[in-house]
Structure formats: C-alpha cells, structure tokens
Amino acid sequence: MLVVAVLLVTVLMRVAIVCAVAYLLLPPDPLCPHCRSTMLPIRNRVLDRLLPAIQRRWCLECGWNGVVRRGQARPTRTAAPPAHRPTIS
Ligand SMILES: [Zn+2]
Numbered sequence: 001m002l003v004v005a006v007l008l009v010t011v012l013m014r015v016a017i018v019c020a021v022a023y024l025l026l027p028p029d030p031l032c033p034h035c036r037s038t039m040l041p042i043r044n045r046v047l048d049r050l051l052p053a054i055q056r057r058w059c060l061e062c063g064w065n066g067v068v069r070r071g072q073a074r075p076t077r078t079a080a081p082p083a084h085r086p087t088i089s
Pocket of ligand 1: 032033034035036037059060061062063064
C-alpha cells in the first residue's frame with residue numbers, strides 16, 4: 001500500500017510541475033506577444049470558472065488569439081499625445 005501512495009504522490013507532483021511550467025510559459029500580460037498591442041478578452045464562462053488564473057485574448061492589430069495569464073492591465077504602447085505641439089505661424 002505504501003508503494004501505491006508513493007507512486008500516486010509522484011504522479012501528482014509531476015502534474016503540478018507540468019501545470020506550473022505551462023502557466024509560467026504563458027504570456028504574462030494583456031499585450032500581444034507579436035505586436036505588443038492591447039488585446040481584447042474573450043469571455044468563456046467555463047474557462048473563467050475552471051481556470052480563473054488564465055484568460056483567452058484576441059489581438060485587434062494582428063489577429064493573434066490565445067491564452068495568457070490574467071493580470072494587472074498595463075499601459076498600452078499607444079503613443080501619448082505630445083505635451084508641446086509647435087505652432088506654425
Ligand atoms: Zn498582435
């Protein structure tokens with residue numbers, strides 16, 4: 001019986017390690033991994049309830065879609081308006 005318990009724990013540890021590595025390999029932020037634009041979240045009730053740490057997103061710029069880690073929204077790469085605009089007279 002002890003052998004079965006040790007093997008079961010070993011298998012569970014392998015599954016945990018694989019899940020942790022797969023989670024760390026996902027893109028960490030809501031920016032597209034190809035063009036660094038802001039991506040839109042794709043809502044999926046099943047995925048949101050089963051795995052709340054990840055989120056499926058879609059890039060408007062290049063069309064990439066995939067699973068990313070759910071995290072804090074960061075500022076996008078869109079250029080800020082110029083603070084000083086030279087006037088032509
Ligand atoms: Zn993109």
